Amino acid sequence: MNPLVAPSVLASDFANLQREIEMLNASEADWIHVDVMDGRFVPNISFGMPVVKAIKKHARKPLDVHLMIVEPDRYLQDFKEAGADSLTVHWEACPHLHRTVQTIHELGCRAGVALNPHTPVDGLEWILPDLDLVLVMSVNPGFGGQAFIDASYRKIARLRELIQRVGSRAVIEVDGGVSPDNASRLVEVGVDVLVAGSVVFKAHDPQATIATLKQAGRKAHTKQV
Numbered sequence: 160m161n162p163l164v165a166p167s168v169l170a171s172d173f174a175n176l177q178r179e180i181e182m183l184n185a186s187e188a189d190w191i192h193v194d195v196m197d198g199r200f201v202p203n204i205s206f207g208m209p210v211v212k213a214i215k216k217h218a219r220k221p222l223d224v225h226l227m228i229v230e231p232d233r234y235l236q237d238f239k240e241a242g243a244d245s246l247t248v249h250w251e252a253c254p255h256l257h258r259t260v261q262t263i264h265e266l267g268c269r270a271g272v273a274l275n276p277h278t279p280v281d282g283l284e285w286i287l288p289d290l291d292l293v294l295v296m297s298v299n300p301g302f303g304g305q306a307f308i309d310a311s312y313r314k315i316a317r318l319r320e321l322i323q324r325v326g327s328r329a330v331i332e333v334d335g336g337v338s339p340d341n342a343s344r345l346v347e348v349g350v351d352v353l354v355a356g357s358v359v360f361k362a363h364d365p366q367a368t369i370a371t372l373k374q375a376g377r378k379a380h381t382k383q384v
């Protein structure tokens with residue numbers, strides 16, 4: 160099956176954000192991935208609620224908000240009000256993850272948990288039945304344009320097994336260094352949603368790149384046969 164594609168606006172032209180969002184509206188992108196960074200959980204600051212609200216004003220696709228912040232519970236409602244359709248928090252930032260996930264659901268959002276590259280998938284076992292999404296970071300979070308970490312393939316395959324074993328509905332999203340070169344293999348090992356930043360927004364034809372990523376499932380299938 161073809162994956163969902165969620166372009167990450169972190170790599171977009173912020174001076175022309177409305178134009179970038181309209182480009183995504185007219186593309187085959189399924190979700191718009193929005194990276195919030197606080198300079199504490201990650202060594203970079205991106206933007207906060209006002210920018211999410213500005214994106215929402217123009218977006219005709221769901222906003223997939225990835226909170227790379229400490230103490231995310233303090234801001235869940237604000238991001239919901241800014242326009243988030245799904246809220247993904249980091250496993251490493253949440254001492255009371257079950258409660259955080261409950262709050263996200265009470266707000267009416269899809270709930271996701273992100274794992275840093277060194278974080279094992281096994282820690283998710285008891286929360287997986289409550290999740291809508293698991294985001295596997297395939298680079299260290301904080302910056303776009305980094306090289307994909309190869310160990311992510313095995314990690315995703317193991318997560319897929321765990322999801323099947325516990326009977327979770329969670330989809331697997333991968334984020335960092337995703338490109339048309341690795342997309343088919345990622346789908347083969349179990350990815351449902353491809354997040355891609357630089358490869359889309361730095362492309363000569365971003366919409367064509369998104370369309371190519373959407374085709375990853377077909378190529379993966381062809382390879383398997």
Ligand SMILES: O=C(CO)[C@@H](O)[C@H](O)COP(=O)(O)O
Binds near residue numbers: 192336
């Ligand atoms: O969350 C992050 C980075 O922390 C990502 O969403 C990146 O924005 C993906 O960028 P590319 O690796 O695709 O350039």
